[in-house]
Amino acid sequence: MELSSKTEESFRIVSVNDTRIDAAVAIEFKDAMRTQTEDGPSVVILDLSKVQFIDSSGLGAIVASMKNLGQDRKLALAGLTPTVDKVFRLTRMDSVFSLFDTLDGAVEGLRS
Amino acid sequence: MIVTHFLPKFQVSVQSGQLAVRSALEKLLTQLEPLHLDVEEAGTIELVLAEALNNVVEHGYPPSSEGGAIDISCSHKRDGLHFEICDQGLPMPSGETPIGSKVDLNVPMQDMPEGGFGWFLIKDLAKDIDYARQGNSNHLRLRLNVRSA
Numbered sequence: 001m002e003l004s005s006k007t008e009e010s011f012r013i014v015s016v017n018d019t020r021i022d023a024a025v026a027i028e029f030k031d032a033m034r035t036q037t038e039d040g041p042s043v044v045i046l047d048l049s050k051v052q053f054i055d056s057s058g059l060g061a062i063v064a065s066m067k068n069l070g071q072d073r074k075l076a077l078a079g080l081t082p083t084v085d086k087v088f089r090l091t092r093m094d095s096v097f098s099l100f101d102t103l104d105g106a107v108e109g110l111r112s
Numbered sequence: 113m114i115v116t117h118f119l120p121k122f123q124v125s126v127q128s129g130q131l132a133v134r135s136a137l138e139k140l141l142t143q144l145e146p147l148h149l150d151v152e153e154a155g156t157i158e159l160v161l162a163e164a165l166n167n168v169v170e171h172g173y174p175p176s177s178e179g180g181a182i183d184i185s186c187s188h189k190r191d192g193l194h195f196e197i198c199d200q201g202l203p204m205p206s207g208e209t210p211i212g213s214k215v216d217l218n219v220p221m222q223d224m225p226e227g228g229f230g231w232f233l234i235k236d237l238a239k240d241i242d243y244a245r246q247g248n249s250n251h252l253r254l255r256l257n258v259r260s261a
Contacts, residue, residue, distance in 0.1 A: 024131055024133065053162075055159065055230075056166075056227070056229035057166060057227075059229055060226035063224050066221070067221060071221065071222075082152060083151070086155060087233070090232075090233060091233070093217070
C-alpha cells in the first residue's frame with residue numbers, strides 16, 4: 001500500500017498510489033494514513049483518483065483514519081471513481097465525509 | 113431478432129489466504145470479459161463477490177485454521193449470473209446469512225462504525241441469496257443481474 005503526501009495551501013493531501021483498498025491491505029492502509037497525517041494541517045484531503053476498487057474493509061479503514069484524526073481535524077475525499085463512489089453512496093457514508101469529484105475541486109471547495 | 117449469447121458455465125478455485133480474494137476476483141472477471149460488462153455492472157459483481165469471499169477467508173477459514181479451498185462456479189442464464197461459492201470452512205454461526213441491516217450513522221464521529229457493511233452490500237446488490245450447510249461444506253448461492261449480451 002503506497003501513499004504519498006504533500007502540503008498545499010493549508011491542506012495535507014494524501015494520495016493513494018494503489019488501485020485497490022481492500023481486505024488484503026486495510027490494516028496497512030490505516031497504518032500508512034496514520035504516518036502521513038501524524039502532524040501538519042488540520043484538513044486532510046485523501047486523493048482516491050487512482051483507486052478503482054474498495055470493499056467494506058477498505059471503507060472501514062478510511063472511517064478509522066477519520067476517527068484517528070480526532071475531533072479537531074477533518075478528512076475530505078477527492079476523486080472517487082465509479083465503484084468507489086458506489087460503495088460510499090450505498091452505505092450512506094457519503095453523508096459522513098465531504099466528497100469532491102476532483103482534487104482541484106476539493107482544494108477549491110475547502111478553501112476558507 | 114435478439115440473439116442472446118450465454119457464457120458456458122465455469123469454475124474458479126483458490127486456496128484461502130491473504131491474497132485469495134484478489135486472485136479469485138481477477139480470475140472471475142477475466143472469465144466474464146466476453147460479456148463486455150460496463151464499469152457499473154463489473155463493479156457491482158466484483159464488490160458482491162469480494163464481500164462474500166472476504167467472509168469465507170475471515171470467518172470460514174480463520175487464521176487459526178489450516179485453511180482450505182474456495183470454489184466459485186458461475187452459470188450465465190437469462191435472469192443473470194448465478195454464482196455458487198463453496199468452502200469446507202466453519203459454518204455460518206446461526207446457520208443462516210446475517211441480516212445485513214443498514215449501519216446506523218447517526219452517532220458521534222468517534223462511534224462511527226468501521227465494519228458491518230459487508231452483508232448489507234451483498235443483500236442490497238445481489239438477488240436470491242441462499243446459504244446451505246451440506247455435510248462439511250458451505251454453499252452460498254446468489255444471483256446478479258446483467259444486461260443481456
